[in-house]
Amino acid sequence: MRDPARTVSHSEFIHDWNGRGAAPSPAFPVEINDETLRDGMQATAVTSPTVEEKRGLLELMQHIGVSAVSLGMPAAGPWALEEVVTLARHIREEALRLEPNCAARTLHSDIVPIVEAVQRAGQPIVVHTFIGSSPLRQCAEAWDLDFILRSSTAAIDFAVRQGLEVAFITEDTTRSTPETLELLFRAAVEHGASRLVLCDTVGHATPAGTRALVRWTRDLVERLGSPVKVEWHGHNDRGLALINALVALEAGATRVHGCGLGIGERTGNAPVELLLLNLKLLGWIDQDLTRLVDYVLTLAQVCRVPIPRNYPLVGEDAFRTATGVHSAAIIKALERGDDWLADHIYSSVPAGEFGRRQQLELGPMSGMSGVRYWLMVRGLQENEQLCEEILRRAKSAASTLTEEEVWSIVQAHGGQGRSCA
Structure with a gap:
């Protein structure tokens, strides 16, 4: 019989089958881009927090180790621009360790407000410029590939001339052909984009599809001989956003996107708190997450989002x-x-x-x-x-x-x- 007074290692008590056949740890340091204040606000049942409440969320994001944060889409209107300026200025003044970014269509008129926000706030902001790339989007918008290519390179060129870092996002990447993606990605890199964001816009991807797409993109980047980083942005329509984000990291993505409580359009995005929870338990990150519950509860309060009782980690019945x-x-x-x-x-x-x-x-x-x-x-x-x-x-x-x-x-x-x- 075991002597209860004997000192033993915790591993003696748990045989972890998860380690059998598991993929190796990510080859790159894990980063998370919190899209709560932009993509999360597209949820129809969410109440948009005040600017002061958003400032508080930014500080909590730093406490839980988020790497980057989307501040919104300043081209949405004057109010959106003012809010982005205020939040970017807060990041600079409080020396928050957050890399801010803003969304923009591949339009000159969408990028100009980001340039203004950078100048007024005195804080660098990464341009996340996006355009649909799948045959479905091309059909619906009456676009051809030449138009997508011209629009994308013109937007990247303009942002780069303004001294801004650019992440190029292909909407509906997971239903786009490799021929189209290679053409667009090659052009984006040649014109100065430093990040390629693979977007599972409608939550179509399975873990196998996620792994295949990320690995294909990494292979392309290596063939191009470019230091461009690969990111993953996934939605939850099939309930696979969380596992897909973890698989994307395992397959070579350097950063994954998510929203607090998984909020977002339709069924939402990958939940940031469950991403962090699993990354910690997998040993892929080593950071203090004792404020993670504070972040989620604060978000639920200011966005008027109810938390199911049985929700992992933060639900009333979780423990x-x-x-x-x-x-x-x-x-x-x-x-x-x-x-x-x-x-x-x-x-x-x-x-x-x-x-x-x-x-x-x-x-x-x-x-x-x-x-x-x-x-x-x-x-x-x-x-x-x-x-x-x-x-x-x-x-x-x-x-x-x-x-x-x-x-x-x-x-x-x-x-x-x-x-x-």
Whole structure:
């Protein structure tokens, strides 16, 4: 039998099948571009935060290790330009470690406001210029490939002449032909684009398709002998945005895009918080994420976005259990003073590393150990009659008892203590 006092490594307790056949870690440092303030705002049910609230989100983005941030599309109107200037100036004045970028169609008139924002804010901004490239988009817009090519190179040329860094984005990349993409990518690189963004605009890609496209693009970049970086921007229409972003990094993307809570048009984008969560657990990043929950809760509040109770990491039920066997195991670990064991015995996500904690509740599946623990952590003296009554009520309830319901039982038995509600 194992001696509980013996010091052991945590790896002794977990055989990780995930390592079998797993891809190697990314060849490049992992970067994330947070699109919440631009692409995320295209969600029809989202309330746009105030400028002050957006400034607060920028500071939280830095705390969680986001590399770059989209500030919006200043060509959308005078209000959009003023907002971009304000946010870019905030990044400069507060010395935030965020690389700002702005979206623009491949039009001179869309890039001019970005030039103005740079000049007024005194802060470099990367131009993210985009145009549709798939046969579907060409058909719908009545474009031919020559028009797309001319429009793209003219936009890149203009931005480069203004001293701006350019990321070239092909909308609907994942449904575009390799012949079209090679023509456009070659031209973009030759005209000075420093980044190529592969865009899964309608969430069409599977993990296999993502891997194939990213690897194909990396091969092209290597053949061109260019230091151009490859980025991935994925949507969630098939529920694959998160896994596709991870696969893109494994396949050679240097940066992936996402939005807080996965907000965005239709079913949204890759969720930034779950990207960071998985990158941390995979060992692909090593940064303090104890403010990650703060970022998500703040975003949910200012954008009026409800968080499902069972949402990973930040949902109300993410670390709650009222099951007797599960609660008993967690309690045994806590009684031994082993927080690591308590955080892992019935969770693959260690709550403490992300600023949360395990929560033990009482309900139809609870046992007596759970009742005694509930009373103990609230500084209450237990007695057999009180414990039996709480367990009886929990067993007969249709759902987990609320804090108030358990306290009413305690008070009916003359109990006093401190609430941890």
